[in-house]
Amino acid sequence: MNPDFRYPWLSFRNAYLLVMLVMLGSLPLSKYVASASQIILVALWLVEGRFPEKWKRFRERPAIWVSILIVAVLLIGMLWTRDIAFGFHDLKLKLPLLLLPIVFGTIPQVTHKELRFLLLGFVLAVFTGTLFSLSIMLGFGPADYTSDRETSLFISHIRFALMIDLAVFILFYYIVNPGGKMGDRDVKTGDRRSPLQGRSFAFRLLPFAVYLIVFLFLLKSLTGLVVLILGGMILTLRxxxxxxxxxxxxxxxxxxxxxxxxxxxxxxDQVSKFATVRDNLENLDRVTAGGTVYWHDMENRMTENGYRVGLYQCEPEMRDAWNKRSNLKYDGLDHKNQELKYTLIRYLTSLGLRKDAYGVSQLSEQDVSLIEKGFANSLYRQPKRLRVRIYETIWEVDQYRKGANPSGHSVTQRLEYLKTGWAIFLDHPWIGVGTGDTRDSFDQKYTELQSRLDPAWRLRAHNQFLSFLIAFGIIGFILIMTSLILPAILEKRFGSYFVLMFFITAMLSFLNEDTLETQAGVAFFAVFYALFVFGTDEK
Structure with a gap:
């Protein structure tokens, strides 16, 4: 563009920065805007021209060549895939992993000031997303949610938790380094501070960091909390x-x-408390206060808060008493489409109450509402406590070990996914099943193994490392991991705080999610990978 143009602010440089800001800001708020902004960024790169300069930068940065090796592996994997259509879908999904490193690696790097502006824009977008979620948690939103994952309106709650983690790490950097660079560069050079610099601005960031950490506990995403804690430990140790x-x-x-x-x-301690049975099994009463006979199901070993679910059941009294207290019938479904009577039985058990008319009469209005919503334990009276999520996990694993169907339970479902995925990998250890056959391979293996999962819950690995092994075998896995890690080494970027924290966040998410098998996950990884490894030299 003509440097003498009368509007110097209307430049490709500023256009790039604007599109980058929109792209980062849309990651937690809209996957459609995030995709559109990536397309606009690539289009802007093409319209700008200057291809001799870009080709020179491309040739001088072998890390870019290595980074796009992952797409080459996908293309080669098409040679032995049977589901060509799904293979091309996967290629299309992963295009940002090819295009963004090329774009960020062949245009001038963003400055420290520009990077600060972009990253704090991302933090602001994450903060905005948490406000929407918080409004639902507090009952001000439109949704009558029954699960914490439903409070993440725009993207997966796990993906949102990872973005919160990264936002916290970004805030921590700028709180500790208010000049935007280690050593407070602006003091040394005498440059005038930006409004987004200085100790006073750093102190203003602190409440946002504290709020995001608290919100992460409210969201109760185990993945997000593990990443935050491990990331914090690594930072402290470093x-x-x-x-x-x-x-x-x-x-x-x-x-x-x-x-x-x-x-x-x-x-x-939590597992020990869960396993401790509080009921006196030696001396069980035979009749209710109303004279009706109890049924004691001694074979049912399920417990809630240490009380046996199968003991002290009197269904006729429960049915009559419940139908007088609620518009949802005893023999109907709760709001989670579960049989309400079983939700009621488990909830009464969790309070140590007997499953009879007197037990139902002891329920508060809050208890009745929780049962109607499908919550089967009195711990949900305080749903934001982390102990609730820990209890859920222990309960899920206990039921899974006893042969229960893991469908709908996030932790034990993943155990089934891993078991099935590992069996597929062992059948094709060297070159995998191909780019497009992962889905069909899982369907076949679930049937072969007679999985307890319902058909609707028979999903893929939920572990990105295993997904790579299944699709491309050991050889492809090594090539892909090389394409993800080696560029940061070649660019000497692993000493960078941002690269380190991004890799910690991303690689830990790979253990629990198919991060690169979804549009939002690919966008999150590709954008920050390209920005931190190629787009800046911020330390």
Whole structure:
């Protein structure tokens, strides 16, 4: 563009920055806008021209060549795939992994000031997304939600939790380094500070960081919490090992090593409490206060808060008493489409109440409402406590071990996914099933293994590493992981705070999610990967 143009702000540089800002800001709010902004960014790159300059940068940065190796593996995997249509769908889905490194790697890198502006724009978008979710949690939103994952309106709640993690790490960086660079560069150079710099601005960021951490606990995403805690531990350890004072160094190392032990002790205590049966099985009453005979199902070993679900059941009294208290019938369904009577039985059990007329009469209006919504334990009186999510997980695993159907339970479903996916990999260990055959391979293997999962819940691996192994085997897996990790090494970027925290967030998500098998996941990974590895030299 003509440098003498009368509107100097109307430049390709500013256009790039605007599109990048929209792209980052839309990641937690709209996958459609995120996709559209990526298309616009590539179109802008083409319209700008200057291909000799871009070709020169491309040739001088072998890391870009390596980064697009993942797409080459997908193309080669098409040679032995049977489902060509799904293979092309997967290729289309992963196009950002090809295009964004090329775009970010062949245009001038963003400056420290520009990067700060872009990243804080992303943080603001994440904060906005949490406000929508919080409004639903507090009952101000349009949705009468029955699960915490429903409060994430725009993207998967796990993906949203990962973005919250990254936003917290970004805020932490700018709180500790208010000049935007290690060593507070602006003080040394004497440059005038931006409104987004300085100690006063850093202090304003602190409440946002605290709020996002608290919100992450409210969201109760185990993946998000694990990433936050492990990321925080790695940051603390990284800082401690750099200290010259030996006492400080040892204190940090011991503290970081102690935290997992404390978590293990707490979880062990929760499992022990779960397994402890409070009922006196030696002397069970035979009739209710109203004279009706109890049924004691001794074979039912399910417990709720330490009480046996099968004991002290009197269905005639429960039915009459419940139908007088609720518009939802005892023999009908709750709001989660579960048989209401079983939700009621489990809820009464969790309170230590007997399943009879007197037990139902002891329920508060809050209890009745929770049962109608499908919540089967009194712990949901305080649903935002992390202990509730931990209890859910222990209960799921306990039921799974006893042979229950894992359908609809996030943790035990994943155990089925991993078992099935590993069996597929062992059948095709070297080159995998091909780019497009993962879905069909899972369908066949679920049938072959006679999985307990209902057909609607028979999904793919939910582990990106395993998904790579299934589709491309050991050879393809090595090539793909090389394409993801080696560019950061070649660009000497692993010393960068942002690259480190992004890789921690992304790689931990790979353990629990098919991050690169969804549009939102690919966008999240490709945008930040291209920006942090190729688009900036921020340390």
């Amino acid at each position: 800082w401690g090992l750099k200290q010259s004072d030996l006492m400080v160094k040892w204190f940090v190392v011991v503290s970081v090593a102690t935290l997992p032990l404390l978590v293990a002790v707490y979880l062990s």
